[in-house]
Amino acid sequence: MQKWVDYCLTKPGTSLTYPFGVEVQVFKVGTKMFALMPSDVPASNISLKCDPMRAASLREQYAEIQPGYHLNKKHWNTVQLHGDLTDEEIRMLIDHSYELVFKGLTKAEKTEIAR
Template structure:
């Protein structure tokens, strides 16, 4: 996946998630996607390279950083709970979609039940229980 496709793919996925909203609280250089006021994805450029910053399960985040050279700790975020994704080998549309959806589900799971736009345990995984 090339650099321009990374942001387009991530944004398209995020825009299709129930209750997702795009905001620019840090200026035009940052695209921040929220659900019910809680951030689940940020997009910006870090020295000219497009990056997508996503929430991740801490154990899974560590494993992802070990498996993919294009995944690093969350830029300007809690390094344990967030990852930064760059374009590169092994990063395709399906992978980006999975990471965006998982980040969204993690945030939705921490919302009060009455505020959840979807069931985070079944949404986006074909009805299977969350891992």
């Protein structure tokens, strides 16, 4: 969905790339991925990085949250965008992914983004 593309792009230092081809939109902060979405309109899901303990808990709580599709299933969740999750819950998951990845950037990358 376009609103999630737009929301991801509001994050400081974010770029939209297509390293896996035009069918997958990849959102990066600095040089690292924090979100992936199919380029289909409307997109049906978004894959997001997640703390491993939180990822397991979320999968137990919500049918819309599954282990990351074609990603490290310990660190990534794929979230269905057409389900019972509210927009606020999806925003919180995107924020968590962004913050987790931003924390892992080098000091130089963080400084460049903070400008």
